[in-house]
Amino acid sequence: MRKKTFLLLLVCASMFSTLRAQSPTDLENILSQISADSVYATVQDLQNFGSRLAVRNENNPDGNRDVADYIIQRLENYGISTSIDSLDIHGGIIYGMWIDQWFYNVKGVLPASNPIDDSLVLVGAHMDAISFNNGSYTSMTAQVPGADDNASGVAVMLELARIIHENNLQFRRDIHFMAFDVEEFGLIGSRHDAQKRSEAGEKIALMMNNDMVSNQPEDEDWKLTFRWYDNAVDVANHAAAICEQYTDLEPVILPETENWEMASRSDSYAYYRYGYRAIFTHEYTFSSSYHTLHDVTDSCNYPYLAEVARYNMAMLTAYADPTSGVGLEEHPAVTTSTYAYPNPCVGKVILQYQLEQDSPVSISVLDLRGCIVLRIDQSVQSAGICHSELDLSSLPTGLYLCQIRTDKGVETLKLLRQ
Ligand SMILES: [Zn+2]
Structure with missing residues (x-):
């Protein structure tokens, strides 16, 4: 029975073969189109908002609604259907502030053609930012540039959308693009989304999170760190293999004792808590400008950020089209669902x-x-x-x-x- 089903799928796949997007060789060409200038432009645009602090303040009277609208517009330009999922938080004091307002997650959906199953691949990054005076956690700044943390992660997500659009790429699983609000106050946006998806019974083949992916001193070896979750150890190994094969970055997977603290400090953790498989990617050399006014565009390395986007594009292709053969060179007999x-x-x-x-x-x-x-x-x-x-x-x-x-x-x- 299983075998017959599989043969039927093979027939369907060959009927639709003209829709098939990218072989590993096509992918090399696609990755070459990922541009340092393009990711730089997004980081600059996001910094130009002046403040992306999620909680309402003089600079942001409606929170990050304007940032959400910008990301919506960018995704729409790439032919991706979008929506804003607003969440309402009543009460709670964080960093001495009373929270009672709306927050804004952005969601973009690119439907699969000829889907192989009912699961989706989610590419996410938080769009909000926070900054403190002199490293003091009681004194938030009015300006919040947030270039590396985390305009860089949003830039990766939008670059993938651009490349997919310009090459008219088709995938075998739906791809969801998510920009999360209010990560800096406890993963609130991502927890909201993960919970909603879990309650709706949505299946996620993989959640890919980028948070702080542009700090790389020129004179040090270029490395990329993968934080892993115990329900997806194989995913981290797979990500490292793909990173080695398709980029100039050296992948780093930390042992369990060093992995966990940071793995629980970004949006992918929210999905893990709801049982989803996820991978969290961040710069190897932690930014010295973290959560300060110095986290500006000038301190980011854009050729490095473009390499991170290349890893993401290859990883996305492997999971959103497991039949593409991308990322399977070292695993010829079994697919990514292992x-x-x-x-x-x-x-x-x-x-x-x-x-x-x-x-x-x-x-x-x-x-x-x-x-x-x-x-x-x-x-x-x-x-x-x-x-x-x-x-x-x-x-x-x-x-x-x-x-x-x-x-x-x-x-x-x-x-x-x-
Ligand atoms: Zn962050």
């Missing part, structure tokens, strides 16, 4: 992977010295999405590598036994 759950686990763990053709499957679990501690040889599995169950309860706690081997290649996942 993952293990629950992970971390205490005993039983289910592996999910997708075979593009019938194949024998062998699963090995290795300890960090490379010794095989568990092995399962499956008979030939039918093409499509497969599940295998492992039981790690007899193994000591710690990190293991799980290799899924088919006659087309090997996929490796990290498993954490608690």
Whole structure:
């Protein structure tokens, strides 16, 4: 039954093949169109608002409504249908301020053509900003330039929209572009959106968050940090592989002890809390202008920001069109839907992977010295999405590598036994 369905899908895919957007080679050409000048222009536009402080003040009598309107206009120019999702916060004191007002999340939707499933890919960044005098958390400034934090992340999102529009790219999953308001007061905009989507039963294949992605000293190695979540460890590995393959940036994935604090401090965390899979990308060298009046356009590195946008475009293509082949060069037999759950686990763990053709499957679990501690040889599995169950309860706690081997290649996942 599964096999028949899959063959039917293959037929459909070939019927619609003229709509197929981009092969890995096309992608190289598309990435070359991502422009440092273009991302710079967006950062400058956002800085020009003077203040993007989400809470109402003399400079921002209607909060960030004007910023939301700007992003709406930009997305509309790229043929993306948009809406503002207003949220009303009654009460609460943060940084000594009483909050009782409307906030404005921007949402843009690019529908899939010939969708492969009912999940979407979300590209998000917070548009609000905050700044303090002399690093004092009691003294907010009236001006808030917020160039790196986080006009840079919004610039990446809008650059993707521009490139998609100018190349008339089609994808196999809906893409949602989100600009979040009021992140700086506790991820309020993103929590609102993640909760709404969760309650509506929306499926998100991946949430991609960019927050502070333009600080890079010229004389240091260009690196990009990926913050990961324990329900999506494979996503971080995949992001790193894509970053290496399609950009000049060296990917950095931190060990769990160093990963977590920052992973919980940006909008992707809100989606993780609602069970969604997410990846959070930020500059490796943390900006010394963070939350000050010095966070201005002149202190950002735009060729670096353009490279970050290139990683995002390749990653978006891999997840919004898993049939494109983009990002699968190192994973020839299985697609991006490979993952293990629950992970971390205490005993039983289910592996999910997708075979593009019938194949024998062998699963090995290795300890960090490379010794095989568990092995399962499956008979030939039918093409499509497969599940295998492992039981790690007899193994000591710690990190293991799980290799899924088919006659087309090997996929490796990290498993954490608690
Ligand atoms: Zn930020």
